[in-house]
Structure formats: structure tokens, C-alpha cells
Amino acid sequence: MLEQLYEKLYIEILRWCTKLCGDSHTAEELVHEAFLRAMSNEETLLNLNFRKQRAWMYRTTRNLFLDRLKKMKREYLYSFSADNGEERILDDALGKDYQNGLEEEMDEGSIIMEMILSRLPEQERTFFVMRYLMGYSSKELGELFALPAGTVRSKLHSARKMLRDELKK
Numbered sequence: 001m002l003e004q005l006y007e008k009l010y011i012e013i014l015r016w017c018t019k020l021c022g023d024s025h026t027a028e029e030l031v032h033e034a035f036l037r038a039m040s041n042e043e044t045l046l047n048l049n050f051r052k053q054r055a056w057m058y059r060t061t062r063n064l065f066l067d068r069l070k071k072m073k074r075e076y077l078y079s080f081s082a083d084n085g086e087e088r089i090l091d092d093a094l095g096k097d098y099q100n101g102l103e104e105e106m107d108e109g110s111i112i113m114e115m116i117l118s119r120l121p122e123q124e125r126t127f128f129v130m131r132y133l134m135g136y137s138s139k140e141l142g143e144l145f146a147l148p149a150g151t152v153r154s155k156l157h158s159a160r161k162m163l164r165d166e167l168k169k
Contacts, residue, residue, distance in 0.1 A: 128163075
């Protein structure tokens with residue numbers, strides 16, 4: 001069963017994940033890790049139809065990506081706050097090219113933006129980042145998260161309102 005799922009979805013999820021994280025090597029690692037999780041949850045997947053198996057694989061891959069982002073954010077903030085004269089060392093969670101670009105781009109404004117975004121509930125933050133920073137449409141987000149596009153737009157509206165309120169403080 002997993003072999004068939006792999007054959008049907010590997011390239012599709014890899015392309016999506018590469019677009020999501022911007023690095024083919026990291027995307028490959030994430031997709032492989034998602035299929036390893038599928039192996040350990042094979043019994044659950046056997047009880048699902050193909051459409052739900054596909055959604056499970058996308059959700060698992062997305063969650064792995066978000067976990068890496070959170071880990072990198074924690075490590076970045078830790079290395080930023082340590083400020084003990086040592087060279088900052090970031091885990092290779094998202095690949096060296098991404099990290100080097102992130103280190104160069106992390107100025108005061110982006111740190112403040114990160115702090116403000118961290119105040120949003122997780123789902124709204126995810127939608128906001130994927131919509132306005134990664135360029136996904138509401139319809140695409142709805143398909144990825146198995147939600148109606150109107151619900152995604154409502155969550156985005158809520159996120160924008162929360163951000164406006166935070167910026168007024």
C-alpha cells in the first residue's frame with residue numbers, strides 16, 4: 001500500500017514542498033521524513049481512501065516544515081540573545097543557503113515582525129505567512145488545509161485585524 005502511495009504522491013509532494021521551503025534538498029528530506037511517518041502509521045492510512053491519504057501526507061509534510069521553522073526560529077533567537085562574542089551557530093535545519101540568507105536579512109525590522117507574528121494564533125500565522133510572504137492564494141491554502149477558501153479568507157482577515165491592533169499599541 002505504501003509503495004503505491006509513494007509512486008502516486010512522491011513527485012507531487014516534493015514539488016509542492018520545494019516551492020514551500022525554497023530548497024530542493026530540504027524538501028527532499030521533509031518528504032522522506034513524511035513517508036517514514038506514513039510507514040509508522042500504515043494501519044491508520046489503510047483505513048483511509050486515497051483522497052484522505054493524500055491530505056494526510058500533505059498535512060504531515062507541512063507540519064514537519066513548520067516544526068523545522070520553529071526549531072530554527074528558537075535557535076536563531078537563542079543565538080541572537082546569547083551575544084557572548086562567539087560566532088552564531090545555527091542548526092542545519094533548513095539548509096546553509098537559507099540560513100545564510102536569513103542571517104543577512106534578519107535586521108531589527110524583521111525581528112520585530114517575527115515577534116508580532118508570533119502573537120498570532122498558529123493557524124492564522126501559518127495562513128498569513130503562506131498567503132502574504134509565500135504567495136499562496138486563499139483557494140490554494142484551502143486545498144492544502146482541506147478548508148473552504150472563505151474560511152481561509154476569514155482567518156486572514158482575523159490575522160490582519162490582530163496585527164493592526166498589535167501595531168497600534
